[in-house]
Amino acid sequence: MTALTDVRPSGRQLAWQAMEFYGFVHFGMNTMTDREWGEGHDDPALFDPAGLDAGQWVGALKAAGMTGVILTAKHHDGFCLWPSDVTAYSVAASPWRGGRGDVVAEVADAARRHGLRFGIYLSPWDRTEGSYGSGTAYDDFYVAQLTELLTRYGPVFTVWLDGANGEGPNGKRQVYDWDRYYAVVRELQPDAVISVCGPDVRWCGNEAGETRPDEWSVVPRALQDAERIADRSQRADDGAFARLVRSDDRDLGSRAALAGHEDDLVWYPAEVNTSIRPGWFHHPAEDGAVRGVDELFGIYLRAVGGNSSFLLNVPPARDGRLREADVAVLEGLGRRVADFRARRVKAVATVSSGIPGDVGTAWPGDVGTAWPGLGRTPWRPDDADPLPGVTLTFARPRAVEAVVVGEDITQGQRVEHVVVRGRRDGRWTTLAEANAVGYQRILTFPPVEVDAVLVEIARSRGTPVVARVAVIGAGS
Template identity: 30%
Template sequence: MFIHLNMATFEEREWGDPTLSPTLFDPKHLDTDQWARAAKSANMGYACLTTKHHDGFCLWPTKTGSANVMQSSYPHDVVRRYVDSFRKAGLGVCLYFSILDLRQDIRARTVTPEKIALIKAQIAELLTGYGPLTALILDGWNASWSRISYAELPYREIYDLVKSLQPDCLLTDHNAGSYPGTALYYTDIKQYEQHAGQKIPPDSPVPSQSGTTLQSDWFWKKAYPTSELASARTIVEDWLKPFNENHCNLILNVAPNRDGRFDDNAVARLAEIGRLWKNTGPAPKIGRSVTITTPDLAAGRPAWASASDEAVGPDQAFDDNFRSYWLADRGKEDAWIEVRFDEPVSFNTLSIVEPLHAEGYGDTSRIASYKVEVERDGGWVELVAGTKPAPYQFHEFQRTATRRVRLSVRGKQPGITELGLYDEPR
């Protein structure tokens, strides 16, 4: 269960207005026990509450100076009431936290060390004040609409903070639209926003969850008590069961109303879901996933190629953009791309991503074999190689240092959307 309750609940909006007074927040009959009972009735296993959405209002009494519940018309710790109710019901507890914060002016190109410190302080309050969390779900970061990059606000610093405070807390970022689905890029659990059209790829090999809504939007609207809801059969037959086959959980948003309770129609629909869906316990284990948590060292570096098709040069394989790609010259079956550094760069992980399904490329791999070489003592030394179709390949190895990295590919006019180099802590 996803639970979106915040300032937007009282504004008939999806993002709260950061200029409005916190006194507008007033769920005067808040009933988190009702939420938990409803989740249990649907046979859900865990829930997640929006502790701070994009406008920056905090549902807990933060000591950081940000607007929060103690300045509202409902001066109570909503996070505390939520975690207590769901734990009492035997449900797992997750929290949602937005990196984008319009009240504190934390947005693209305004990030400062002081603002990073504020984010860290708030996350530390949540991870030290409310017991063990199943997951912390982040949003408003590295998205096309927020534009706060992992370089401007370093991902690894936040990741290390979370793991230092709660090693077993999974860190999940809403970034699935930016990265291919075959590795965990900047997340422990792949987070798809189904409500925004993001789809789980067939045969997905990584643990993930897909978020959508029971009502029409994330936050409560005046029409909800009588509006149409997603059908229980759609939720179970079209979402839950197929998702589970792809190692993906459904996280279904139910929006509390302005009293802080679920509407009667939502409660009834959740019970109907529970009659159709019986949670059968943990799914079979899947293999270890490659996890990327550090910046791509090759991004933006000077690039060369054996040859390129028109207007698709090798720089597009090093631009940290999985929608652009380098394409070998037409008619060529052997080609290479190369990235160069001014000084030796150390890395221990690399990714080779072919632009499968990209416009103009097609749905079939064009790479029959590949090898990656590094320059050493004036010559080339093979680092990794493969002879199977390679739309997505990830390799981990002992840390190596070099000034030049070359990827050679063989196939029918092959292409590369990204050759990534990462120095992952181990």
């Protein structure tokens, strides 16, 4: 038991988790050639997005409620969106901005102006670079590019690494020196999380936006194996993978799943990633296939409300601007998220226990009604309490449709089963229940009119520490 609760997040993981929702921008040579996976060696003259407006991109992401943006600085084709010193295959060889442009700089600057954090994606596979597949020589090349990106553009909140690994121009595959790459990130951007093929943030296992019924942050160390992750990632340029959801690996962190691994556990929280369109890059043929607000809001609730973060890709078009359909959906999504948060019901919070004779006491501080965000005083019940609970009582009966529960994850992930009950005419009925909580769990249910809501911690690994509880009123 102690081994499970002793596993805690790092400072960088805590800061990342609080971001909750951020964007991906896939843009580059593939945008110009209408490809998903370019083969490399395309003429740099093809890259000339005359209307490129990074401010429009970032502004649209912010309107959706996002807190950060990750840019594909280089995809598998090898074309660099910044003037790299170690390759001629970059924006410096293109006619865009007269060969003096830098997409990375423009996006990083736009992010700062809009108050969003900036992150980078640098594909480890390079289909143009001649040293790919040669071992140390390519690692030197990759580290040089990574160093450029981590030293020229200010603070970076994430380095997003996938495991793409195909043949280079010499017909060979590269064996990546992941430990060396991680060391460079730690040295140059110590506050950045290393995501997916990295030790800080775990890929959810699909690109469809599908979430697990229960997401655990404490998992076996073996899940950090970059080669295992790469093997389960996309390995061919086809559209099927984007909506593929496997049925295995549904339970990664229950006590049953961790049995036998108690001495080798890590804090490795999940990120849910998907695209607003069928593809990751913009394709004119998909302009009518932009996902709607309802679908994306559902993913948001399951991801941000399921102890995960939500990474949504939004690709600009060939002219360097987001299409109006994408912008409109993002604006609608932002309104939907803001409305959901604004419907938090004012309540008086009391805490109680399963100890006979306990009539309940006021929650110490503001946590009982604090959301979004954390209250200042987490609640830790008595260690001997068999059934700790939080009751939110309303001034009058209210129609409600969701409850938000969050743990103080600086103390680990402890809750193993939570039950939500509603009171009407003096009678309590069960509204929802779940197992894992972690940073945040949003439990939704059909609208019901009640005058109080009780959140009970029915099972936990050690004494739970609750950071927030809030009730959301039913929408119109």
